[in-house]
Amino acid sequence: MKECEWTMDSERAFEAFVKSYLGSRMPEMEASIAALESQTNLIGSGVIDSFIFIDLCLAIEEESRVPLDVAEIDFDQFSISGLWSYVSARRS
Amino acid sequence: MAAPSLTGVDLTAAPSLARFVELIRERWPTHMAFVGRNLAARSNAEIRFLDDMARRILIVSEGRTLAAIDSYRDVCAQYLRAEMEYRKKKRYVNDKFDDVVSSLYDHSDRMNSYMTGLLLSVIFWWQNSGPYYFLKTEFLTMFDEAFALVEVGPGHGLGSSLALELPNCTGITGLDISAESIAMTQACLRRFGHADRFFGKVGDICVDAPVRDADGMVISQVLEIVSDPVSALRNARASLRDGGLLFLNAPVNFAAPDHIRRWGSADEIDAILDRVGFKLVKQKRYAPSSIAGGETQGYSYVAVCSAV
Numbered sequence: 001m002k003e004c005e006w007t008m009d010s011e012r013a014f015e016a017f018v019k020s021y022l023g024s025r026m027p028e029m030e031a032s033i034a035a036l037e038s039q040t041n042l043i044g045s046g047v048i049d050s051f052i053f054i055d056l057c058l059a060i061e062e063e064s065r066v067p068l069d070v071a072e073i074d075f076d077q078f079s080i081s082g083l084w085s086y087v088s089a090r091r092s
Numbered sequence: 093m094a095a096p097s098l099t100g101v102d103l104t105a106a107p108s109l110a111r112f113v114e115l116i117r118e119r120w121p122t123h124m125a126f127v128g129r130n131l132a133a134r135s136n137a138e139i140r141f142l143d144d145m146a147r148r149i150l151i152v153s154e155g156r157t158l159a160a161i162d163s164y165r166d167v168c169a170q171y172l173r174a175e176m177e178y179r180k181k182k183r184y185v186n187d188k189f190d191d192v193v194s195s196l197y198d199h200s201d202r203m204n205s206y207m208t209g210l211l212l213s214v215i216f217w218w219q220n221s222g223p224y225y226f227l228k229t230e231f232l233t234m235f236d237e238a239f240a241l242v243e244v245g246p247g248h249g250l251g252s253s254l255a256l257e258l259p260n261c262t263g264i265t266g267l268d269i270s271a272e273s274i275a276m277t278q279a280c281l282r283r284f285g286h287a288d289r290f291f292g293k294v295g296d297i298c299v300d301a302p303v304r305d306a307d308g309m310v311i312s313q314v315l316e317i318v319s320d321p322v323s324a325l326r327n328a329r330a331s332l333r334d335g336g337l338l339f340l341n342a343p344v345n346f347a348a349p350d351h352i353r354r355w356g357s358a359d360e361i362d363a364i365l366d367r368v369g370f371k372l373v374k375q376k377r378y379a380p381s382s383i384a385g386g387e388t389q390g391y392s393y394v395a396v397c398s399a400v
């Protein structure tokens with residue numbers, strides 16, 4: 001995985017972490033990953049599949065130390081902003 | 093209903109499948125990318141088969157199709173959770189049948205919803221549909237004459253219904269450790285009009301051979317749940333006549349809320365089959381397309397063996 005500069009203090013930094021992680025996993029998808037909007041459904045848009053999504057959640061969990069129960073997050077929240085809402089709400 | 097347009101997939105001749113696709117579009121549009129990719133990978137014959145499975149599922153779900161989509165969505169979430177746990181801990185969430193019973197099977201609401209959700213996975217996840225396709229096209233076609241089958245853990249009865257619609261299938265003994273489960277199979281088969289040749293029996297395949305001299309046996313998605321798989325397969329062998337055929341479908345290396353025993357490779361299963369008196373005739377692996385369309389190292393392992 002690429003070095004990441006996530007300071008966990010804003011959605012922007014979170015977005016940078018997610019994009020950096022996905023970019024390191026799928027370098028061939030660089031352009032689509034860079035173009036991801038914060039509200040875009042990561043799986044529904046077809047950019048990543050559910051297995052990469054799980055890896056992403058594990059990476060977020062490790063980085064944030066927030067336990068992430070994927071079954072608690074609605075599928076419609078599988079976006080950068082949806083994940084950020086989940087993590088930031090449980091971080092304090 | 094107009095066939096939904098999915099790039100590269102023509103569902104005009106598949107009305108039941110088209111109905112479920114349309115329901116997914118309505119109820120869970122972000123899942124359409126996965127559905128489209130999955131169906132685009134299927135041949136025309138496979139699409140026809142999936143349509144036939146969808147037709148059966150429409151019968152079983154008795155018009156409660158929207159609730160079925162919601163249950164399916166819930167099952168997808170539970171599978172994601174199970175897979176995440178598995179990646180983290182390198183073991184399945186539950187490691188005892190009793191844990192599965194107390195967390196899932198004993199709660200009729202939860203269990204009904206789980207089984208209904210799983211039904212839809214039979215049309216949308218190729219690792220769950222492929223084994224039925226194999227059962228129909230590669231296993232049931234091996235019986236030239238009249239034959240009697242045993243199915244262990246027949247669940248929603250889709251597998252049994254495929255066999256019972258063949259004129260040369262004289263009957264099926266369905267064995268399940270749970271009386272509730274076997275009652276559900278009977279109810280489903282009644283709706284298909286096949287109940288008269290299905291004989292339900294409550295029992296544990298690890299303890300006894302349910303019959304003797306059967307021509308064929310189906311064990312689908314059970315070997316990862318039983319307490320003692322070696323005894324289960326030994327009793328399967330004892331239920332069959334010499335030369336009788338076993339159809340086995342077991343998940344290798346992929347997690348689900350009710351998978352207990354992790355098979356690390358098909359070789360582990362083959363070794364037991366060989367030990368208890370089966371000779372492998374043919375086999376196939378169906379890799380799961382992930383909920384969005386990728387692949388893992390896990391797969392459904394399907395084997396047809398002859399009792400020697």
Ligand SMILES: C[S@@+](CC[C@H](N)C(=O)[O-])C[C@H]1O[C@@H](n2cnc3c(N)ncnc32)[C@H](O)[C@@H]1O
Pocket residue numbers: 244245246247248251267268269270273295296297298311312313314317318319350
């Ligand atoms: C996941 S369902 C399989 C349903 C169906 N065969 C399929 O392929 O989807 C597993 C079934 O096996 C039954 N079962 C579990 N352990 C058993 C045992 N030791 N003997 C007989 N049935 C058993 C369970 O009660 C359950 O109904």
